Amino acid sequence: MTPREGTAPKRIEARAGRHVKGGTATISLYPGGPAKVARDEDPGDPFGSIEGSDEYVARLLQAVEETATDVAENLRHTRDAGGRQREALQLVAYKLEQLRFHLTTSRRRLNDLRTLRRIVEGDPSSERDRREGVELCA
Numbered sequence: 448m449t450p451r452e453g454t455a456p457k458r459i460e461a462r463a464g465r466h467v468k469g470g471t472a473t474i475s476l477y478p479g480g481p482a483k484v485a486r487d488e489d490p491g492d493p494f495g496s497i498e499g500s501d502e503y504v505a506r507l508l509q510a511v512e513e514t515a516t517d518v519a520e521n522l523r524h525t526r527d528a529g530g531r532q533r534e535a536l537q538l539v540a541y542k543l544e545q546l547r548f549h550l551t552t553s554r555r556r557l558n559d560l561r562t563l564r565r566i567v568e569g570d571p572s573s574e575r576d577r578r579e580g581v582e583l584c585a
Contacts (some may be wrong), residue, residue: 498562500559506551515543 482528493503525533 497557497561501554504550504553511543511547511550518543
């Protein structure tokens with residue numbers, strides 16, 4: 448439904464603060480038009496942007512890799528010892544490897560989101576990415 452000529456469409460806006468950590472989100476829409484969601488930025492929120500989320504995941508991945516190195520060293524020291532402690536360390540190493548895999552995948556997905564955002568916003572670098580063969584993960 449389009450507004451009559453000469454009249455401005457009525458704007459509908461809702462704010463929600465309870466469901467968004469660290470701030471509020473604003474949802475604006477015009478009758479018959481697309482909905483737009485804007486999030487009020489909180490500088491202390493690491494998830495306020497794709498870039499902030501990527502940085503957080505990168506730091507987490509680094510911590511996981513450092514911990515995995517320490518666990519591998521502990522496993523080497525317990526090579527002669529058997530029992531529950533060695534089994535527990537092996538399980539920890541396995542779980543850390545799973546976490547490393549998922550964090551690496553999350554970084555790829557965040558990069559895909561960043562690329563898609565540039566495409567949607569019409570950023571010229573998105574055209575460069577296409578020409579250079581940058582592919583999105585499925």
